[in-house]
Amino acid sequence: MPVQKLYAGAKLRDLRTRLGLTQKDFASKLGVSLPYLNQMENNNRPVSTTVVLALAQEFGFDVTELGQGDSERLVTDMREALADPVFGEAQPSLADLRLTASNAPSLARAFLELHRAYRQTHERLASLDEALGREGSQLQPSPWEEVRDFFHYCDNYIDAVDRAAEQVGGQLDSAGDVRAAAIARLSRDGITVRLSQAAPLRVYDPERRDLVLSSLAPPATQTFQLLVQLALLQQAQLLEATLDLARFQSDEARAIAKLGLANYFAGAAIMPYRAFLAAAQETRHDLEILAARFGASIEQVAHRLSTLQRPGAKGIPFFFVRVDQAGTITKRHSATRLQFARFGGACPLWNVHRAFETPGQFLRQLAETPDGVRYISLARDVSKTGGHFGAPVRRYAFALGCEVRHAGALVYADGLDLGRDGAFEPIGISCRICERIGCHQRSVPPLEKRLMVEADRREVLPYRLE
Structure with a gap:
C-alpha cells in the first residue's frame, strides 16, 4: 500500500500564527527554505519528514495533530x-x-x-x-445543532475540563468509594444529598441546598448525576470560561453546552484520563471489565473511549454513535475517517440497527465504506427503564468502532476473519451521497448518479444507476 502524503497547510499556518512567527522565522526554525514553507502552507507540497521531526523537537508539537x-x-x-x-x-x-x-x-x-x-x-x-x-x-443554527457541532469540531475532547476532572476523579478514587467521596465533597459545602423514589434523575434546590437523586436509578447513573451537580457547583468558573471561548450565538445554546460540559466532566471524573487509558489498553478495550472497574455503565465506557484524544497521549481513534428505535442519531462523534450523516439516520446496513433484535448482547461487524476504509464495529442495545412497573422503557443502541488496523488492540476482534475480503460488509453514510450502485437497502438515489428507469425491467430497485 502506498504511503499517503500529508498535506496540512492550514494547520501549519495556524501553528505559526499562534507562535507569532513570520514565515521567514518559522522556516528557519524548521530548517527549510522560505519558498518551501510557503508551498507547504498552501498545500502545493506535502509536509516532509524533516519538518514533522522539527515540529516535535523545536516546538514540542504533537505531530498527530497534523492528521486529516x-x-x-x-x-x-x-x-x-x-x-x-x-x-x-x-x-x-x-x-x-x-x-x-x-x-x-x-x-x-x-x-x-x-x-x-x-x-x-x-x-x-x-x-x-x-x-x-x-x-x-x-x-442562526438551532441551539442543539450549534452545541453538537461545537463538540464535533473539538474532537469531543475538551482539554481543560478533562484535566480538571482527572484531578478531581483521582482525589475521589483515592478515598476508595467515588460515590461516597462525591457526597462528602458536596456535604462540605453544606449540600444535603438524599434519595427519593418520586424524584427525577436529579433535582437541586439552590435555596435549600438540597440535592435529590432518584433511588430507582442504577448506581452508575446516580454517581454520574452526583458528579454532574458537583461540576455545576464547584467547577462553574471553569465551565463558564470554556463557554466564553466557544462564543455561542444564543443563551439557549450556552445553557445546553454548559450541561454538556458538566456531563463531560462527570464522565471524565469517573474514568480519569490516564488511569482509564491504561486500563483500556491493558484489557484490550473490554467494555464490561472497564465498566466494572470504574463503576460506570457500558454506554458511559463506550462514550469515554471515543474522547481519548489528548495531545501526546491519544488512545485508539474510535467512532461512537447512539440511535433510537427509529434510526435517528441522538449522539455522534468520530475521531476516525468515518463521519456520520448530519441529517437523518445512519446506514441501514450497519449493525447498530440490528442490536435491538438481540438485547443484552454485543454484535460484531466488519465493514467497509465506499472510500475503501475498513472498520470493526461493536453494537449493543441500551434499555433505560423508569424503575417501576408501568414506567416507559427508553430503548437505544450504540455502536463503537475503529479502523481495522487497530483490531489487534480489541478483544472483540478475536476470531474474526480479518484477511478475507468477503467478511467486510459494505456500508455508507447517507444514501444521497453513497456511491454504491448495487445496494439493496437504498432509500433514495445518489445525487451524483444518473438514473435509468425501464418499464420492462424491474430489479430490487425500480431504477438502475449509471
Missing part, C-alpha cells in the same frame, strides 16, 4: 450539504472539496453555516414557523 481528521470531517459535511436538491447537478468534485477543506477550512465552515441557515429557513416556511413573523428575527 478535521479535513475529512469537513469534506463529509460538505458532500452531505451539497446533496441537497437545491444545488441541482452542479456538484464540485471530491478533489475540489478536499482542496477547500485543507486550504480554506474557514470558508468550508462558512458554507456549512450558510446551508444550515437556508435549510432552517426552508423548514420554517414549510411549517409556517411563527419565528419568521417576528420583527428582527435572525437566522
Whole structure:
C-alpha cells in the first residue's frame, strides 16, 4: 500500500500564527527554505519528514495533530450539504472539496453555516414557523445543532475540563468509594444529598441546598448525576470560561453546552484520563471489565473511549454513535475517517440497527465504506427503564468502532476473519451521497448518479444507476 502524503497547510499556518512567527522565522526554525514553507502552507507540497521531526523537537508539537481528521470531517459535511436538491447537478468534485477543506477550512465552515441557515429557513416556511413573523428575527443554527457541532469540531475532547476532572476523579478514587467521596465533597459545602423514589434523575434546590437523586436509578447513573451537580457547583468558573471561548450565538445554546460540559466532566471524573487509558489498553478495550472497574455503565465506557484524544497521549481513534428505535442519531462523534450523516439516520446496513433484535448482547461487524476504509464495529442495545412497573422503557443502541488496523488492540476482534475480503460488509453514510450502485437497502438515489428507469425491467430497485 502506498504511503499517503500529508498535506496540512492550514494547520501549519495556524501553528505559526499562534507562535507569532513570520514565515521567514518559522522556516528557519524548521530548517527549510522560505519558498518551501510557503508551498507547504498552501498545500502545493506535502509536509516532509524533516519538518514533522522539527515540529516535535523545536516546538514540542504533537505531530498527530497534523492528521486529516478535521479535513475529512469537513469534506463529509460538505458532500452531505451539497446533496441537497437545491444545488441541482452542479456538484464540485471530491478533489475540489478536499482542496477547500485543507486550504480554506474557514470558508468550508462558512458554507456549512450558510446551508444550515437556508435549510432552517426552508423548514420554517414549510411549517409556517411563527419565528419568521417576528420583527428582527435572525437566522442562526438551532441551539442543539450549534452545541453538537461545537463538540464535533473539538474532537469531543475538551482539554481543560478533562484535566480538571482527572484531578478531581483521582482525589475521589483515592478515598476508595467515588460515590461516597462525591457526597462528602458536596456535604462540605453544606449540600444535603438524599434519595427519593418520586424524584427525577436529579433535582437541586439552590435555596435549600438540597440535592435529590432518584433511588430507582442504577448506581452508575446516580454517581454520574452526583458528579454532574458537583461540576455545576464547584467547577462553574471553569465551565463558564470554556463557554466564553466557544462564543455561542444564543443563551439557549450556552445553557445546553454548559450541561454538556458538566456531563463531560462527570464522565471524565469517573474514568480519569490516564488511569482509564491504561486500563483500556491493558484489557484490550473490554467494555464490561472497564465498566466494572470504574463503576460506570457500558454506554458511559463506550462514550469515554471515543474522547481519548489528548495531545501526546491519544488512545485508539474510535467512532461512537447512539440511535433510537427509529434510526435517528441522538449522539455522534468520530475521531476516525468515518463521519456520520448530519441529517437523518445512519446506514441501514450497519449493525447498530440490528442490536435491538438481540438485547443484552454485543454484535460484531466488519465493514467497509465506499472510500475503501475498513472498520470493526461493536453494537449493543441500551434499555433505560423508569424503575417501576408501568414506567416507559427508553430503548437505544450504540455502536463503537475503529479502523481495522487497530483490531489487534480489541478483544472483540478475536476470531474474526480479518484477511478475507468477503467478511467486510459494505456500508455508507447517507444514501444521497453513497456511491454504491448495487445496494439493496437504498432509500433514495445518489445525487451524483444518473438514473435509468425501464418499464420492462424491474430489479430490487425500480431504477438502475449509471
